[in-house]
Amino acid sequence: MVDLPDELELSDPQTRVLGCLLEKQATTPDAYPLTLKALTTACNQTSSRDPVVDYDANLVETTCQALKAKGLLRIVHPASGERATKYRQILDEQLGLDAAEKAIIAVLLLRGAQTVPELRSRTERLHAFAGQEEVESVLVALAARTDRPLVRLLERAAGQREARWMQLLQHDADGRAEAAATATTASSGAPGRAAASPGRVDELEARVEALEGRLSQLVAALDGLVELPDPVQQGADPSPATD
Numbered sequence: 001m002v003d004l005p006d007e008l009e010l011s012d013p014q015t016r017v018l019g020c021l022l023e024k025q026a027t028t029p030d031a032y033p034l035t036l037k038a039l040t041t042a043c044n045q046t047s048s049r050d051p052v053v054d055y056d057a058n059l060v061e062t063t064c065q066a067l068k069a070k071g072l073l074r075i076v077h078p079a080s081g082e083r084a085t086k087y088r089q090i091l092d093e094q095l096g097l098d099a100a101e102k103a104i105i106a107v108l109l110l111r112g113a114q115t116v117p118e119l120r121s122r123t124e125r126l127h128a129f130a131g132q133e134e135v136e137s138v139l140v141a142l143a144a145r146t147d148r149p150l151v152r153l154l155e156r157a158a159g160q161r162e163a164r165w166m167q168l169l170q171h172d173a174d175g176r177a178e179a180a181a182t183a184t185t186a187s188s189g190a191p192g193r194a195a196a197s198p199g200r201v202d203e204l205e206a207r208v209e210a211l212e213g214r215l216s217q218l219v220a221a222l223d224g225l226v227e228l229p230d231p232v233q234q235g236a237d238p239s240p241a242t243d
Contacts, residue, residue: 004071004094004148009171016043017055018072018169019109021089022102023048027209033076033088036061046087047208048122051112095150096137100138103127103149108167112155113180115162139165157181179224 010018020042025032034042040060046052064087067073071094076086092102103126104119111122120135129135142150149168154216156163166177 008070008072010167010169011063011066011171012042013055013059014067014070014072015170016049016055017060017063017067018089018091019106021073021087022091022106023110023126025089026099026103026106033086035084035086036064037084039064039087047205049111090118095148098127099127100134101142102127103148104135104138104142105167108151108165109169113164113166113176115164117162119165122205132225152177154180 016041019032020039021032024034024038024042031038036057040055040057043055043060044053064073064075067089068075072089072091074090076088078086080086091097091105097105103123106126107119107122108114114122116132116136116139119139120132123129123135128149129138139151139153143152143165151165151167152173154164154166157180164178164180166173170176200203
């Protein structure tokens, strides 16, 4: 194992790659570890991502190399009969995360600061929490770690009903906290637009992710013979294809 520094200071691409690997390990285990193509597609999903990005394969590959150097990722080289190098995260091993903690960290890495109800809803496909109380208990434990606090409770901003939690693995925690407060205030003051039901949005995103998982398994069964469309150009959100 590599000794990790007190502050990981993950870049934005490193944050996205680790979040995707944590997510796909839980939601599409048959297609995990991920090929470079699958991981790039996962990074560029338009559902369950904030912000939405458009990374190319070269950026994802160099990001994986940087994460490997940090001791947070392993490269699985193709064995006999296989054609593609694959990638898997070992953040959970390095930080001693259990399944519940992994689910919360994954969603925070992929979607930014969130409330306890949002985390309860958005982790359903990653881990079965008994309720919001359990989610909050895990968050408090992650924040109270003596060796390395992994999350922080943000002060409730104007217009917020509940306070939000953010992860501390990414760089510029103070700047991200300020941005989260500013974004909330701006959205709460926007006139003439009714807010979408969070439950409805999460339900639709869960359905999209379920379809992605089924598509991923189909493409994997076809051994990479199907070329998926570019999600940015097609306006779609296909699931990763794996070899």
